[in-house]
Amino acid sequence: MVTEYVEGSAGTEYNKRDFKVVGTRPPRPDGIDKVTGRALFGADLTAPGMLHATILRSPHAHARIVSIDTSAVLAMDGVKAVVTSEDFVKQQGSGNQDTLDNCMARGKVLYDGHAVAAVAATSVKVANAALKLIKVEYEVLPHETDVDAAMLDSAPVLHEGRKFRNIPEGNNANVSGFREFGHGDLDEGFAKADVIVERSFKTAATHQGYIEPHATLATMGPDGRGEIWVCTQGHYMVRDMAAAFVGMETSQLRVTPSEIGGGFGGKTTVYLEPVALALSKKSGRPVKMVMTREEVFRASGPTTSSSTDVKIGMTKDGRITAGQAKLRYQGGAYPNITAMLGAMTAFASYDLDAVEAQAWNVLTNRPKQAAYRAPGAPMAIYTVESVIDELCQKLDLDPIEVRLLNAAKKGTLSSYGPTFDEIGLVATLEAAKAHPHYAAPLGPNQGRGVSCGFWFNFAGNTSVSMNINEDGTVAVIEGNPDIGGSRASISMMAAEELGIPFEKVRTIVADTNSIGFNDVTDGSRVTFAVGLATIKAARAAIKNMCGRAAQVWGIDADAVDWLDGAAVPTGHNAGEFPPMTVAEIAGDQAKTGGPIAGHHEVNVDGAGVSFGVHLVDVEVDPETGFTEIKRYTVFQDAGKAIHPDYVEGQMQGGAVQGIGWALNEEYIYGEDGKLQNAGFLDYRIPVASDLPMIDAVILEIPNPGHPYGVRGVGETGIVPPLAAVANGVSHAAGVRMSELPMSPPRILAAIDGAK
Amino acid sequence: MVTVNLWGSLRSATGGLTEVEVEARNTGEMLKALAEKYPALDQIIEGGVSVAIDGLIYKEAWFTPIKPDSEVVLMPYMKGG
Amino acid sequence: MSKIHVSTSINGDAVEYLCEPEETLLDALRNHVGLTGAKEGCGSGDCGACSVELDGRLVCSCLVLAAEAEGKTVSTVEGMADGEKLHVLQRKILDHAALQCGICTPGILVAAKALLEKNSDPSETEVRYWLAGNLCRCTGYDKIIRAVMDAAAEMRGA
Numbered sequence: 001m002v003t004e005y006v007e008g009s010a011g012t013e014y015n016k017r018d019f020k021v022v023g024t025r026p027p028r029p030d031g032i033d034k035v036t037g038r039a040l041f042g043a044d045l046t047a048p049g050m051l052h053a054t055i056l057r058s059p060h061a062h063a064r065i066v067s068i069d070t071s072a073v074l075a076m077d078g079v080k081a082v083v084t085s086e087d088f089v090k091q092q093g094s095g096n097q098d099t100l101d102n103c104m105a106r107g108k109v110l111y112d113g114h115a116v117a118a119v120a121a122t123s124v125k126v127a128n129a130a131l132k133l134i135k136v137e138y139e140v141l142p143h144e145t146d147v148d149a150a151m152l153d154s155a156p157v158l159h160e161g162r163k164f165r166n167i168p169e170g171n172n173a174n175v176s177g178f179r180e181f182g183h184g185d186l187d188e189g190f191a192k193a194d195v196i197v198e199r200s201f202k203t204a205a206t207h208q209g210y211i212e213p214h215a216t217l218a219t220m221g222p223d224g225r226g227e228i229w230v231c232t233q234g235h236y237m238v239r240d241m242a243a244a245f246v247g248m249e250t251s252q253l254r255v256t257p258s259e260i261g262g263g264f265g266g267k268t269t270v271y272l273e274p275v276a277l278a279l280s281k282k283s284g285r286p287v288k289m290v291m292t293r294e295e296v297f298r299a300s301g302p303t304t305s306s307s308t309d310v311k312i313g314m315t316k317d318g319r320i321t322a323g324q325a326k327l328r329y330q331g332g333a334y335p336n337i338t339a340m341l342g343a344m345t346a347f348a349s350y351d352l353d354a355v356e357a358q359a360w361n362v363l364t365n366r367p368k369q370a371a372y373r374a375p376g377a378p379m380a381i382y383t384v385e386s387v388i389d390e391l392c393q394k395l396d397l398d399p400i401e402v403r404l405l406n407a408a409k410k411g412t413l414s415s416y417g418p419t420f421d422e423i424g425l426v427a428t429l430e431a432a433k434a435h436p437h438y439a440a441p442l443g444p445n446q447g448r449g450v451s452c453g454f455w456f457n458f459a460g461n462t463s464v465s466m467n468i469n470e471d472g473t474v475a476v477i478e479g480n481p482d483i484g485g486s487r488a489s490i491s492m493m494a495a496e497e498l499g500i501p502f503e504k505v506r507t508i509v510a511d512t513n514s515i516g517f518n519d520v521t522d523g524s525r526v527t528f529a530v531g532l533a534t535i536k537a538a539r540a541a542i543k544n545m546c547g548r549a550a551q552v553w554g555i556d557a558d559a560v561d562w563l564d565g566a567a568v569p570t571g572h573n574a575g576e577f578p579p580m581t582v583a584e585i586a587g588d589q590a591k592t593g594g595p596i597a598g599h600h601e602v603n604v605d606g607a608g609v610s611f612g613v614h615l616v617d618v619e620v621d622p623e624t625g626f627t628e629i630k631r632y633t634v635f636q637d638a639g640k641a642i643h644p645d646y647v648e649g650q651m652q653g654g655a656v657q658g659i660g661w662a663l664n665e666e667y668i669y670g671e672d673g674k675l676q677n678a679g680f681l682d683y684r685i686p687v688a689s690d691l692p693m694i695d696a697v698i699l700e701i702p703n704p705g706h707p708y709g710v711r712g713v714g715e716t717g718i719v720p721p722l723a724a725v726a727n728g729v730s731h732a733a734g735v736r737m738s739e740l741p742m743s744p745p746r747i748l749a750a751i752d753g754a755k
Numbered sequence: 756m757v758t759v760n761l762w763g764s765l766r767s768a769t770g771g772l773t774e775v776e777v778e779a780r781n782t783g784e785m786l787k788a789l790a791e792k793y794p795a796l797d798q799i800i801e802g803g804v805s806v807a808i809d810g811l812i813y814k815e816a817w818f819t820p821i822k823p824d825s826e827v828v829l830m831p832y833m834k835g836g
Numbered sequence: 837m838s839k840i841h842v843s844t845s846i847n848g849d850a851v852e853y854l855c856e857p858e859e860t861l862l863d864a865l866r867n868h869v870g871l872t873g874a875k876e877g878c879g880s881g882d883c884g885a886c887s888v889e890l891d892g893r894l895v896c897s898c899l900v901l902a903a904e905a906e907g908k909t910v911s912t913v914e915g916m917a918d919g920e921k922l923h924v925l926q927r928k929i930l931d932h933a934a935l936q937c938g939i940c941t942p943g944i945l946v947a948a949k950a951l952l953e954k955n956s957d958p959s960e961t962e963v964r965y966w967l968a969g970n971l972c973r974c975t976g977y978d979k980i981i982r983a984v985m986d987a988a989a990e991m992r993g994a
């Protein structure tokens with residue numbers, strides 16, 4: 001269901017228009033390959049003479065590596081190469097060095113599962129047997145996996161002697177980052193409140209849970225040229241990292257992205273790629289590496305776990321007078337920015353006079369966190385939306401009315417600094433309020449939860465090329481891995497701008513040597529930024545085609561317009577010549593000046609922000625503490641939904657990941673600092689029978705920064721479910737849950753505690 | 756003169772100010788002027804920042820024009836999923 | 837140890853391969869037979885990405901030994917379409933946009949086909965429970981369930 005809204009303010013890019021292709025639901029171009037098993041994912045490629053490599057991983061949560069002896073390994077039959085951290089090039093920036101150290105531990109292992117060495121051999125079986133012959137002497141150190149405990153002075157220090165920037169006095173050496181956002185006078189704000197609620201919350205680390213484990217195939221010849229095939233969200237990032245770590249120039253390394261079996265942020269960094277490349281360099285043979293599911297859980301990035309204190313004041317009639325949050329996130333063994341993003345987003349939905357959010361990033365003996373869909377925002381907004389719900393309960397106010405009363409809108413000074421332009425939160429809340437779901441009756445032990453959600457959109461570096469073929473069809477070449485149907489959306493925007501049918505366009509994702517640089521597929525940026533570059537590339541091709549028509553007609557290029565897929569003469573020439581279609585112009589391209597193409601390379605800006613509102617009905621079994629999702633509706637502003645099916649899909653998929661986070665998913669560590677549930681059996685993501693249909697209501701409040709008004713939609717959907725489900729549970733069971741996941745034992749304990 | 760709003764924890768680099776004024780016509784000049792006026796900001800800017808101008812976020816774009824009455828907010832560099 | 841010779845039928849074709857005693861059917865399909873449609877999401881029977889039919893029974897091929905296929909028939913996603921003509925389920929998955937990344941799709945298709953062979957008129961709940969062993973992290977299952985129900989309806993001639 002798509003609700004159309006009136007156009008937004010006149011932005012620099014947006015122009016209201018009637019769409020022919022955009023907004024329809026054509027079949028995706030890669031669809032047939034994906035339903036027939038032909039599509040090639042990361043682990044699906046082989047190469048002649050290929051070796052298989054596996055990784056030796058730390059059995060300790062924290063230990064000094066005293067020595068590594070690999071001498072017995074190379075003597076083994078079938079073993080062709082072995083690498084340790086010694087085989088990689090030291091990096092300039094600390095961020096890159098951290099990434100490299102995470103790929104292969106240097107000096108110390110910092111978490112259970114940290115890579116220590118890798119072996120390439122003629123089979124996985126031989127490689128695994130060889131790993132057993134590597135002798136590593138460890139000096140085991142005390143470890144810490146809990147965020148609050150890691151901030152205590154008594155906590156073991158992960159990076160001794162390392163200085164982190166701008167850390168206020170009084171924090172220990174595990175605090176790797178501190179940020180503060182906000183405005184206004186908190187004391188004054190709280191003084192105006194009739195009710196103040198203060199609460200502390202905890203959320204567990206969760207994993208992105210993509211079904212395709214990390215996989216790569218790397219080859220490097222004695223001439224120093226390399227190739228990598230990999231499932232990644234960003235093959236230029238892979239190229240830059242892998243080349244730097246192995247010590248080669250980027251032009252010598254070509255990276256080709258495979259089809260990608262899910263990422264959600266988890267494939268925005270490297271794990272195996274530099275290792276496979278180094279092993280190929282040493283062995284002179286192609287090297288394939290595929291993580292097991294256990295390795296995915298133990299050693300690829302989960303998200304952060306968090307511990308947060310929130311305080312919000314409200315007047316009797318529902319106006320929020322002040323909000324304050326202290327967010328402490330652990331993101332594993334290396335610094336990250338997730339807590340900062342949490343602090344920026346925590347209060348972003350509201351128009352507040354006094355607000356402050358402080359964020360601490362804390363190091364612990366867990367795997368290096370990786371981005372996970374709107375990183376930082378779900379846990380932060382969970383705490384704020386829970387407290388707002390509690391205030392509504394206390395004051396007997398309608399939760400949507402209160403949110404409408406306080407909602408950020410155009411002109412609101414956001415809690416993270418800038419003033420909002422055209423945004424869709426009020427419209428989204430109004431849509432939720434008017435939806436039949438909000439008025440539907442509830443049964444016994446059922447409760448309804450509401451939550452708002454917010455996330456940024458990113459834009460960034462983007463290159464798109466477009467070739468107009470002689471038969472009038474169009475090849476679009478872009479460089480962002482298609483993670484959820486983006487090739488369809490890009491083809492649609494190209495077709496729309498050119499005025500030709502969708503079927504005439506084919507979009508491919510090219511390798512790093514075939515098109516200019518592209519940032520990774522992250523920050524909900526692809527449909528927005530690649531779409532924008534595609535539209536501009538089409539405009540360049542159109543300009544070229546208008547020029548060709550003008551030459552043929554012998555008139556001024558300025559006197560030619562583009563209308564419905566054809567050049568038409570304008571002004572006093574109007575009607576003089578019949579329109580000349582793409583196919584006609586393209587057919588004569590050799591005679592009129594040569595190949596016709598359009599391209600656009602840009603560091604895109606103007607990304608909008610995106611809001612969503614979720615409604616959920618839950619039923620809590622008072623005997624078992626089990627929570628069932630009875631009904632779920634997602635409302636989200638998409639700016640303009642290019643292909644509504646895939647917008648709905650993002651909203652539904654995000655909601656279900658959030659439901660998993662709220663109810664089941666959790667990294668569980670033992671006293672020994674080892675991950676206890678590194679598999680899908682014990683780390684339970686939602687399955688089909690856990691869920692009802694997820695209704696998706698798309699709103700379209702155009703983003704002024706995009707020619708068609710597009711906003712990124714990929715991430716916001718995971719933000720509201722944590723609080724929406726928690727609020728539903730608190731209404732159904734009469735207890736306020738302040739720790740995620742809300743597993744049955746936790747809910748039962750809360751119910752018993754309240755008796 | 757443009758007024759630049761800084762995020763809270765940068766106060767330590769500006770002697771307690773969260774709003775500072777510098778002479779600049781675009782983001783590049785603004786960042787340069789900030790780093791000159793408040794040397795402690797230099798390494799933060801080097802480490803990567805975003806700039807929001809009139810509500811739009813720019814990651815790295817030196818030549819984005821800033822009008823004297825523009826709302827300018829220095830923001831941390833951001834990365835998503 | 838020497839390898840085991842296996843003669844089997846895959847998607848209607850007679851196929852022979854050599855495998856290690858401990859090798860799985862999934863590995864044999866992917867590495868020896870060249871059929872990479874079945875995927876390994878976990879290797880432990882928890883995700884369903886490796887679903888195939890063995891003598892008409894839905895199995896996780898990561899839990900079946902390659903040697904067990906001797907004398908049996910194996911059906912994989914590659915065998916679903918009839919030449920150019922897609923199976924109704926394949927068509928409906930596309931029509932409903934019931935995939936995002938598509939890594940789970942082969943397993944979902946094989947599992948759904950096995951369901952509809954047993955039960956031509958499943959309820960939504962039956963579809964959800966049958967597919968509970970097939971993880972999809974992208975879609976939230978909504979469109980998958982709709983596609984399977986719609987395919988069932990079309991196959992019944994409804």
Ligand code: FES
Binds near residue numbers: 882883884886887898
């Ligand atoms: S790979 Fe067989 S069930 Fe996951």
Ligand code: FES
Binds near residue numbers: 262936939973974
């Ligand atoms: S479509 Fe990606 S896992 Fe199902």
